[in-house]
């Protein structure tokens with residue numbers, strides 16, 4: 001904590017978390033990266049992909065199997081911190097994405113990468129459970145990003161439709177457009193009310209896996225409905241990079257994919273419902 005956390009807090013240390021591999025993403029328990037004990041070290045071997053901050057990171061938390069004979073696939077996984085520059089830790093290609101261009105997303109490889117056993121984060125064999133616990137917060141962060149994205153897209157579009165004219169009047173005065181914007185505004189308002197209730201719960205220490213998954217699912221899907229319709233109401237200008245709605249449309253798409261896809265959120269919600 002003394003060595004790494006101060007830099008993380010000040011922002012001087014850029015971190016990444018490496019769970020996803022070329023062969024598995026949603027099915028986290030199926031990762032194949034291994035960390036084998038050798039004297040005082042772990043020796044890590046494996047490949048990761050789609051890692052946010054992978055290129056710029058100073059520290060990466062790697063999910064790896066430390067017990068290949070564990071009774072269940074959920075056990076035997078641990079989290080190990082690897083510092084940039086450690087021999088055997090190779091940063092690969094910066095991936096070419098359709099959106100989120102201001103953030104790097106990178107492949108990485110670990111080839112006989114040796115780190116001291118003191119780099120273990122949390123308890124050995126509890127990595128899967130630690131991730132499941134903390135990913136609730138990541139889901140709320142995604143829902144927050146999507147919520148404010150939807151609010152901003154709607155604000156820009158209401159402004160635009162008031163100034164753009166067609167057939168002799170602002171397009172906001174066409175009943176179809178005003179009704180559609182009214183529907184989107186209703187969805188955005190519902191999203192904020194739900195999210196704020198979850199943030200109050202979170203700040204007061206109450207966790208709710210089902211509701212956090214519902215927020216990640218519904219608000220990220222809602223963002224995509226909102227930006228798509230908002231781009232439409234910008235007409236051809238919406239397709240031009242000089243209008244912010246174009247970037248918002250591209251950036252929104254990943255929200256239903258990373259930090260647990262919408263389908264995985266539905267899986268968690270249905271399990272929480274006892275289905």
Ligand SMILES: Cc1cc2nc3c(=O)[nH]c(=O)nc-3n(C[C@H](O)[C@H](O)[C@H](O)COP(=O)(O)OP(=O)(O)OC[C@H]3O[C@@H](n4cnc5c(N)ncnc54)[C@H](O)[C@@H]3O)c2cc1C
Pocket residue numbers: 016017018019020023024025026027049050051052053097100105254257258259260261262263264267
């Ligand atoms: C920009 C970006 C940044 C990312 N950052 C990180 C990062 O920092 N760290 C990290 O570890 N990962 C990161 N990821 C990876 C991301 O979390 C995974 O892409 C995501 O979890 C899905 O895994 P996958 O791509 O392997 O898809 P798959 O798991 O192969 O899924 C393919 C499709 O099948 C569906 N599916 C899978 N299982 C089921 C099921 N049981 N029921 C129904 N449908 C199912 C999925 O929902 C999806 O639609 C990032 C991805 C992107 C695109």
